[in-house]
Structure formats: C-alpha cells, structure tokens
Amino acid sequence: MFDYIVVGAGSAGCACAARLIDLLPDDARVALIESGQDFLGPTSSSARTSDDNDFSIAERFARTWAGPANKGYRTVPQKALNDRRLSIVRAEAIGGCSTVNALIWTRGFKQDWDDHMSPGFRGDDIEEEFEWLEGRIEPVAHEGNFIGEKGVKAAEALGYERIQSGSSLWEKPGAANSTRISIDSRGRRQDVYRALGACDDRITLIKGLAQTLIFEQRPDSGEVKGHAGESGGDKSEKSTTYVSGVKLRMEDGSIKDVMIKDGGEVIISCGAIDSPKLLQLSGIGPRHLLDKLGIPLILDSPGVGEGLKDHMMYPILYEIHALPENLSPNALNATLYDESLDVQFLICDGKVTPSHLSILFLEPLKERIPSNNILGKTKNAIVFMGMSLLSSVIGTLAEWIPAFHTKIQTNATILVNLMNPASSGRVMIVSKDPNDAPMIDVGYLSDERDMDTLAKGVAKAV
Numbered sequence: 001m002f003d004y005i006v007v008g009a010g011s012a013g014c015a016c017a018a019r020l021i022d023l024l025p026d027d028a029r030v031a032l033i034e035s036g037q038d039f040l041g042p043t044s045s046s047a048r049t050s051d052d053n054d055f056s057i058a059e060r061f062a063r064t065w066a067g068p069a070n071k072g073y074r075t076v077p078q079k080a081l082n083d084r085r086l087s088i089v090r091a092e093a094i095g096g097c098s099t100v101n102a103l104i105w106t107r108g109f110k111q112d113w114d115d116h117m118s119p120g121f122r123g124d125d126i127e128e129e130f131e132w133l134e135g136r137i138e139p140v141a142h143e144g145n146f147i148g149e150k151g152v153k154a155a156e157a158l159g160y161e162r163i164q165s166g167s168s169l170w171e172k173p174g175a176a177n178s179t180r181i182s183i184d185s186r187g188r189r190q191d192v193y194r195a196l197g198a199c200d201d202r203i204t205l206i207k208g209l210a211q212t213l214i215f216e217q218r219p220d221s222g223e224v225k226g227h228a229g230e231s232g233g234d235k236s237e238k239s240t241t242y243v244s245g246v247k248l249r250m251e252d253g254s255i256k257d258v259m260i261k262d263g264g265e266v267i268i269s270c271g272a273i274d275s276p277k278l279l280q281l282s283g284i285g286p287r288h289l290l291d292k293l294g295i296p297l298i299l300d301s302p303g304v305g306e307g308l309k310d311h312m313m314y315p316i317l318y319e320i321h322a323l324p325e326n327l328s329p330n331a332l333n334a335t336l337y338d339e340s341l342d343v344q345f346l347i348c349d350g351k352v353t354p355s356h357l358s359i360l361f362l363e364p365l366k367e368r369i370p371s372n373n374i375l376g377k378t379k380n381a382i383v384f385m386g387m388s389l390l391s392s393v394i395g396t397l398a399e400w401i402p403a404f405h406t407k408i409q410t411n412a413t414i415l416v417n418l419m420n421p422a423s424s425g426r427v428m429i430v431s432k433d434p435n436d437a438p439m440i441d442v443g444y445l446s447d448e449r450d451m452d453t454l455a456k457g458v459a460k461a462v
Contacts, residue, residue, distance in 0.1 A: 009034035010096020148333030208248030350409030
C-alpha cells in the first residue's frame, strides 16, 4: 500500500510525485502509474542510443506526432471548421506530452493565475513551486536570430514595448526576442521524469493502464480525504464513499489493484482528455451518460468532461531571402503579446519545416479516407506509413544535402495564438472499455467572439 497514488506519469504527474517526496516524511511511499513507454530513457527501444532518436532531438518534435507515443485522438467534426476532424496529440509515455511537445517553457501570465485560481494557488502563492521546477528543469534561455530581432523591431515601430531578456520569468504584454526552452546542456529534450526526480527510490513506477478507481465505504467519523459522496439513512447510519485505489490492466493482461493506506490519496493526473475519461469510467460524471452505458453511479457530477478548451493558432507563412546562421531548436525566435487584442504572436524560423511537411500532407488525406470498413482501414494504414516515411525522407535530405536544407527552411512563420478562447466543448466516454477513445469535441470557434479575436489578430499580423 502507498501513501499516495499518482495516476499518469506526464509532466504534471512526475512533478507531483517528486514534490510529494520532497515534502513528505522519509518513510512515505508514492506510486506513479503509467501505461506508456520510456522513450527518453537510457535503454529506450526507440533509439539507437538514448541521444539519437526523434524524441530526444529537439527539432524533430513534430515527427513524434505520427510516432508510437501519440494516442491518435481526433475530434468529432468541428462545425465552425467546415466539419473537419482535427488531431489532438496526447502522448502515452513516461514524461507524457513533454516527450512530444515543442519544448517551450513558460510560467504564463501571473494575472491569469490571480484571476482564475482559488486562494492558495495564485501567482504569489505558487512562486516557490515554479522556482522548485525551474531549479530542476533549468530551462535554457534562447536568444532569437535575425528573424526574431526584426520581428521585435517591427513591433517596437508599432508602439509595442520591448521586453528585456531576463527581466521576468512571468509573461507580460510586449515583444521579446528570447524564449525559454526545456532542453538539457547537450541541447537534447529534457527528460522530465528523471530531471524532476520522479525516479526516486521512494516512488514506485507501476506500468499499467488505469481501468477504474476503486471505491470503499466507511462509517462517518469526520473528514475523509478523497471522498466521492455520501450515502445512508439517518445521521447515525451515514457513510462516506472514498477512493481507496486504482484498478490496473498490466502489460501481460492481468488485473492488479493498487491501494492506498488509510488517510492516503489518489491523485488523477492524466491530462485534459484522459482525466475526465477515467472519472467517467469510474462512475463519477453525468448521470445520464453513465446510466446509458450501464456504469454504476458513484457521484452525479454533470461538470466532469465539460469545459474543454484549446487555443487555436493561425499560421501566416513568409518566404525570406536568407537562411539564418543559427536556427532555433524549436523554431521559435520571438513572442509578442497584444493585451488589447488578447492575442499572442509567435515568430518562427524554418527549423522544423521538414517535420511539418508530412503533417500538411497527412491531415487532408486522413480527412478524406473512410475508415468504417476493412478497405478504408487498410488505406488509412498506408497513409500513416507513407507519411511517416515521407517525414523521415525529408528530414534526412535536409540533414545531408545543404542546398535542400536551405531551400525548404528559407521561410518564416507568424503564428497568431488565441490566448483566452470563449469557445468550449466536452469529453465523453463512448463505452465501458478503457481502451476506447472518448468522444472529443473542443468546439473550436463555436463562440463568435473567438472568430472576431482571431480575425483581428491575423489582420494585425499581415
């Protein structure tokens, strides 16, 4: 039994487990549950060496989106986007989405924490936690190349403030020619599982897929941590239903129950998609959904799965006449936040163009090929294989042929980023099977205010 169980060894799960060990007594024990592989470890099967694979090399991050870590989630047709279905990249891996993301390190805006979080979790309250994280991750400050510098100068000419490098770890309005990147001293992707200390001996990594939470009841005798609801007749008979563990399907197909000690807690850290999925599978969610699927109701909580938000980014591509001497590891060279529009502009070079080309080809094909029959599934498989091959071929040509490298990377992109979308959607399970992907409806641009904001941002960028 464990004092704490953390479900999900992604960025947040690894940080949570490691921080618990820092704060708890020496005899405390934490279980960290993860169903994915260790793609960044020294014995990773995805690498010729631990440094030589798409997961470790920063500029290849987009290639990982078609790789073995991606769970392959897709949205339902989005009405405001001509019924397109979009990929939602979620990683099943030790380190979670930190193994496939664009390596940007940011605290975000302090005002957002103050406006949206409860007392105790606002900007000043969490300063110490950010310092703890940054002391272990040690994000690298990257000064942009001439693309970023020209972008910042153009912003200054329009009246925006230039943010001096190192002036604050919090984001603020204005333009900056420096960003922080989560890479190690060798320029490789930071391995958050090891860097944060989630590999500590007091943390037990358990490889398995969470099926459901495990609940037990006990007579009321005061506050119980992790409770889900109350049942019983009169006051003397009342009992509390509480989470006592997690039911896992192990890699060999066997079922295992991982339990907490009395007074312990189960912490769900499976991300924006899989956290509500696990709660719903466990009987915590909207009654009508759980009744429909035949899942015993633990707690009728209509909000579980609701309020899903994502920020859209609109890319504007420009051809440039010279390739910068120093390309950014993740293509990002400058940022600009326009407070009046509530839009962020990300100024990027062509470093990741080889990886992005396969995505540009892949998405339209995936949208047009049916997969409701064997032939459709076969065609989809061919497309996936072909696009992965295309990405590898383009990447190899860019690495070994200087002229090809220069040609396809001689461009710059301004990404117009919708910072605080008003649109929202939901996540709903479609069956009792934990292996089935949930229904994901982000509701992109379903609120007209988002379309107006994005259009104003695009107009400003061009």
